[in-house]
Amino acid sequence: MEVDSEKNAVPAGHDVEHVVLEDKLRRSLSARQVQMIAIGGTIGTGLFLGTGRALATGGPASLLICYAIVGAVVFVMMLCLGEMAAFVPVAGSFCSFSGRYVDDAWGFALTWNYWFNDAVSTAADLVALQLLLxxxxxxxxxxxxxxxxxxLLVVANIVNVRVYGEVEYWLCLLKVVTIVIFIVLSIVVNCGGNTTGEYIGARNWYLPGAPFVGGIGGFASVFVTASFAYGGTESIAITAGETKDPARQLPRVVKNVFWRILFFYIxxxxxxxxxxPYTYEGLAQKQTLTSPFTIAFSMAGSKxxxxxxxxxxxTSVVSAGNHALFAGSRLLYTLSVNGHAPRVFGRLTRFQVPWVAVLFTSLVSGLLFGASFVGAGELWTWLQNIVGVSNxxxxxxxxxxxxRFRAGVRAQGKEHLLPFRNWTYPVGPALAVALNTFIVLVQGWSCFSPRFRAVDFVSFYIELPAFALMFVGWKLVKRTRFRRAGEMDLVADVYTKEEVQPEVGGWAARAKRMAGWLCF
Structure with a gap:
């Protein structure tokens, strides 16, 4: 690969090999593909299948409220991420940001945690295939x-990043069309267009035990299901290292997240x-066999x-697995580039795809999938809990x-260079951190009542000590220190203000952007 000497000039204090390696991922994903991949990250197994388990364990009110709360957190988080990714569009994205702006040990622990998250997500999607079948x-x-x-997932991810992008584009388009049809049909079914011809209204909210099923334990448990469902929203920023003109495309993706959360999830x-009804057969916690989306279409009278x-x-499960494998392999590549994993994972094909990272991530996913002999429904629930907490x-x-990023930008006098600003700063990020921390601690309430279930407890909380152990271990071994604002790396892959053209305001421009979003 030829490297442009001016483009890749290494700033003072930067490691030459680190910068060159990081630039080797080819930016081949088009604006069309990135926009649709963003939707693919927010529509997957958790929405199509996880909502059934959430409805059974928490009831309709818990389902709606928890998905709304987590959706608000995700929106704020995406604003934070969009601000950083537009300014520093690197492979690994938010995992790399934690190392740059907080502590290298934090970045190490987070990246390995999220890599395992993606490997588990791919396995969970493979297990979900059995349930749907x-x-x-x-x-x-x-x-x-x-x-x-x-x-097929391994082939799609190892051939060329454009192949991955094109496969993901069409699978995501199919999902979007299906959800639009589902929403229209569900309104018809509720108003009487069902097999019984009766108006349903809010009748299922008044069933015995509803609308909050299982008390505080049932309500809290839905948070982890919602977190699993929204998981992947943030991983769109991992494509920054392979996106054409990321400083322009990523802010556009982030700005549309609010409407997609409201429309698709809420x-x-x-x-x-x-x-x-939450009592519908097949929605029990350990026997999640049928998607509520499938049930709704069946209620319309058509098998x-x-x-x-x-x-x-x-196909949506395949899409979610495809996206998770892509994100996981890029994170493993980032670990290698940053010296947090063996260098072999940084090897690229002639199309600049990290093939060793793809194969290793898929191997771990395959081994987890092989554990399905314990029972697909039960295993899927455990994997869902692990992924939700990891998210x-x-x-x-x-x-x-x-x-920390904003503190560094302010300390180094670079705030005027930000292509995209998080308008909720500093209240939004602080509230999101506090609320997420609270949710992580209380969502495993159901594993203590009415009796203690050790396996469920492990699936809810195993990520916490694992993360802490990796953080403390790397900090002790490498003697890392907290990043000071004036010393943060705000140079590599920065897009200057002159390279980013501001969007035209006014109602006409807004209408044009809305039309483009609706047409994707």
């Missing part, structure tokens, strides 16, 4: 479909809680429609890094 048959070999999809949660939606959800730790870290 049971809508049609129980006789199909449990491992066959999962292995085929696993192989509205879907409301309609699911209205139409599907064929239910099968079609279940098939679409299968929350990442959101906490993004908030902390954002506060």
């Amino acid at each position: 049971q809508y049609w048959t129980d006789n199909f070999p449990w491992y066959a479909l999962g292995l085929v999809v696993w192989f 509205l879907s949660s409301l309609l699911i809680g209205l139409n599907v 064929v429609a239910g099968s079609f939606v279940n098939a679409v959800i299968l 929350q730790l990442s959101w906490i870290s993004i908030g902390v890094a954002s506060l």
Whole structure:
């Protein structure tokens, strides 16, 4: 690879090898692909399948309130992340930011934690395939479909980043169309267009035990399910190292997150809680077999429609696994580049794809998927808990890094260079960190009542000591120190103010941007 000497001039105090390696990921993802990948990160297994478990364990009110609270946290977190990623668009994104602006040990622990998160997410999606397949048959070999999809994911991620982007684009487009149809159909079903011809309204909110099922334990447990569902929203910034013109594209993605959260998550949660009773067979905590989306289409009186939606959800699971494997492999590559993992994981193909990182991440996911013999429904619940807590730790870290980033920018007099500003600073990041910390501690309430369940306790809280152990271990071994504002790395991959053209304001411009968002 030829390296432009002026473009890659190394600022004083920077390691030459570090900067050159970091620039080797090819920026091939187009604006069209990045916009759709952003949607793919927010629509996946957690929404299509996890909402069923959340409804059964917490009830319709808990489902709606928890998804709204976590959605608000995610929106603030994305504003924080968009501000940093637009200014410093590097591979690894928020994991790299924690190392740059907080402490190298924090970045080490967070990156390994999130890499494992992505490996587990890929495995959870493969397990979800088994659950969705049971809508049609129980006789199909449990491992066959999962292995085929696993192989296809590896191929899509190892060939070329443009192949990954194009596959993700069309799979995400299919998901978006399905959710739009689901929302329209759910309104029709609620108003009487169902197999019984009866108006449903809010009847399911008044069932015995509803609208809050399981008391405080049931309510708290929905937070981890919601965190799993929203997980991946932040990983769009990991594509920054391979996105064309990231300083322009990432702020556009972030600005649309609010409407996508409101439309896809909040509205879907409301309609699911209205139409599907929490007592519906197959939604129990340990036996999540059917998606509420499939149930809603079946309620319209068409078995064929239910099968079609279940098939679409299968493709969404493939899309979510594809995105998780991409993000995980890039994080492993970042670990290698930063000296936090063996250098072999930094090897690239001639298309500049980290092939060793892709293979190793997929291998770990495959081994976790192989543990499905314990029972797909139960394993999926455990994996969902682990991923949900891992997502929350990442959101906490993004908030902390954002506060430190602004302190560094101010101390070094670079605030005028910010291409995109987080308008909630400093209240937004501080509240997001505090609320996320509280949620992490209380969401495992259900594993203590009515009796203590050791396995569930581990799935809720194993990430906390693991993260702390990695942080303390790396800090002691490498003797890292807290990043001071005046010493932070705010030079590498910075886009200057002159390179970023401001967007034209006014109602006409807003209408044009809204039309572009609706058409994706």
